[in-house]
Amino acid sequence: MWENERLRQEMKACEGELRELRRQQQQAPCRDCAHLQENAGLQERLSQLQQEAEEMRAKLAELDLEVQQKTNRLAEVELRLKDSLAERAEEEERLSRRLRDSQETIASLKSQPQQIKYIIKTVEVESAKAKQALCESQSRNQYLQEQVGMQRQVLKEMEQQLQSSQKTAAQLRAQIMMYEAELERAHGQMLEEMQAMEEEKNRAIEEAFSRAQVEMKAVHENLAGVRTNLLTLQPALRTLTHDYNSLKRQVRDFPLLLQETLRSARAEIGQAIEEVHSTNRELLRKYRRELQLRKKCHNELVRLKGNIRVFGRVRPITKEDGEGPEAANALTFDADDDAVLHLLHKGKQVSFELDKVFPPQASQEEVFQEVQALVTSCIDGYNVCIFAYGQTGAGKTYTMEGTAANPGINQRALQLLFSEVRSKAADWDYAISVSAAEIYNEALRDLLGKEPQEKLEIKLCPDGSGQLYVPGLTEFRVQSVEDINKVQGDGGGGGSRRVA
Numbered sequence: 001m002w003e004n005e006r007l008r009q010e011m012k013a014c015e016g017e018l019r020e021l022r023r024q025q026q027q028a029p030c031r032d033c034a035h036l037q038e039n040a041g042l043q044e045r046l047s048q049l050q051q052e053a054e055e056m057r058a059k060l061a062e063l064d065l066e067v068q069q070k071t072n073r074l075a076e077v078e079l080r081l082k083d084s085l086a087e088r089a090e091e092e093e094r095l096s097r098r099l100r101d102s103q104e105t106i107a108s109l110k111s112q113p114q115q116i117k118y119i120i121k122t123v124e125v126e127s128a129k130a131k132q133a134l135c136e137s138q139s140r141n142q143y144l145q146e147q148v149g150m151q152r153q154v155l156k157e158m159e160q161q162l163q164s165s166q167k168t169a170a171q172l173r174a175q176i177m178m179y180e181a182e183l184e185r186a187h188g189q190m191l192e193e194m195q196a197m198e199e200e201k202n203r204a205i206e207e208a209f210s211r212a213q214v215e216m217k218a219v220h221e222n223l224a225g226v227r228t229n230l231l232t233l234q235p236a237l238r239t240l241t242h243d244y245n246s247l248k249r250q251v252r253d254f255p256l257l258l259q260e261t262l263r264s265a266r267a268e269i270g271q272a273i274e275e276v277h278s279t280n281r282e283l284l285r286k287y288r289r290e291l292q293l294r295k296k297c298h299n300e301l302v303r304l305k306g307n308i309r310v311f312g313r314v315r316p317i318t319k320e321d322g323e324g325p326e327a328a329n330a331l332t333f334d335a336d337d338d339a340v341l342h343l344l345h346k347g348k349q350v351s352f353e354l355d356k357v358f359p360p361q362a363s364q365e366e367v368f369q370e371v372q373a374l375v376t377s378c379i380d381g382y383n384v385c386i387f388a389y390g391q392t393g394a395g396k397t398y399t400m401e402g403t404a405a406n407p408g409i410n411q412r413a414l415q416l417l418f419s420e421v422r423s424k425a426a427d428w429d430y431a432i433s434v435s436a437a438e439i440y441n442e443a444l445r446d447l448l449g450k451e452p453q454e455k456l457e458i459k460l461c462p463d464g465s466g467q468l469y470v471p472g473l474t475e476f477r478v479q480s481v482e483d484i485n486k487v488q489g490d491g492g493g494g495g496s497r498r499v500a
């Protein structure tokens with residue numbers, strides 16, 4: 001029991017040391033320590049040892065309990081044995097006393113023989129009873145002795161068990177001592193580790209301290225610089241604060257100012273819009289009047305010059321005409337009237353009156369000026385047709401197409417048309433399309449179509465307007481003179497005949 005108590009106390013002391021070690025370790029953790037792994041291993045080993053010690057302690061407690069129980073039982077048995085022994089001694093004493101009394105009585109009775117046969121008999125009877133009682137007492141005594149023997153046997157067994165328990169306790173103590181040694185060793189190792197960690201920690205602290213001192217010095221220097229800057233910046237800061245306050249005032253007043261400005265701007269814009277509107281109205285009015293004027297002019301032109309006008313153009317003599325009398329010019333002009341042409345035919349002069357006659361020296365520009373008004377009439381919505389008529393080599397193609405350097409009516413009319421359209425593009429939308437057809441030997445053919453040999457027909461428009469149209473005639477939308485030239489160049493029939 002005492003040994004168990006001592007073991008328990010030692011166990012408690014070991015646990016206390018363990019707790020102290022853990023506390024020390026928690027207080028001084030070494031994050032970057034190279035022995036961290038080893039420390040963890042030791043801790044694991046320590047926890048194993050602790051677990052084993054715990055198991056041992058449990059076992060010891062069990063043994064304690066068992067020994068206690070056996071000791072209690074032994075005490076009980078000893079008590080019962082003592083009682084039995086006392087009882088037996090008492091019985092023996094009583095029986096001996098009775099036997100002695102009986103023997104004394106027998107002896108006195110034998111010395112008085114006469115009277116006493118009856119008494120002898122009584123004594124004999126009594127002696128027989130005493131003998132029986134003695135016999136019973138003896139048998140009881142024997143039983144009690146057997147019991148005592150048995151109890152002794154039990155006591156012996158219990159002593160043996162106690163010895164074995166003590167032996168086990170000694171073994172356990174040895175194990176505990178071993179564990180203690182192990183613990184001691186681990187403790188020493190841990191102390192060494194702690195020492196090393198402590199040194200390392202101190203070293204790291206010193207290094208950090210010196211580094212911090214250097215950094216602190218640098219920070220102080222920076223601070224001094226910042227202070228100097230601060231002193232320099234203070235006037236600027238004052239100026240900035242002043243500016244800021246002024247800006248703040250401006251910002252505060254800004255919505256009012258903005259509202260005022262917006263109001264006046266709106267009024268100005270409204271006024272400007274109103275002015276623009278009135279200008280537009282005026283312009284529209286003028287434009288309409290101009291349109292009316294143009295129509296009137298056109299009508300006047302048509303009335304004055306006639307709906308159909310015929311101009312004559314005499315081309316100069318070319319090399320192709322040769323040099324003989326056949327090539328001589330048979331035409332003469334009236335110096336006072338540019339609408340008259342005289343032809344000398346078989347010695348006889350024949351005069352022709354046209355709307356205008358262009359002499360050989362007349363330029364392409366002069367010819368175009370005469371028909372220019374018709375082009376603008378076309379833009380105003382009138383149908384216009386300009387065509388050239390004459391014998392082969394008379395100069396129809398030259399007049400209508402001209403050359404690249406000196407273009408004829410077609411190119412100039414197109415230039416004028418697109419230039420007029422562009423100038424009116426802001427107010428009007430125009431769509432210009434081009435188509436080309438040829439009537440040759442009573443046959444109408446599409447010069448821009450894929451099948452130029454296909455014969456087309458002229459028909460009346462089904463809308464009842466009385467206009468003529470050619471069903472199936474190819475039509476291209478164009479945006480510029482170049483587009484028209486391209487269309488004419490690409491046209492299926494354009495390769496065989498020029499469009500004049």
Ligand SMILES: Nc1ncnc2c1ncn2[C@@H]1O[C@H](COP(=O)(O)OP(=O)(O)OP(=O)(O)O)[C@@H](O)[C@H]1O
Pocket residue numbers: 314315316318360390391392393394395396397398399
């Ligand atoms: N006003 C002119 N000034 C200079 N040369 C001209 C003039 N008119 C025509 N010519 C020249 O006369 C020639 C014949 O002219 P052009 O080809 O225009 O005749 P045409 O009537 O179209 O003939 P065709 O009916 O056979 O096609 C060309 O070489 C052309 O350059």
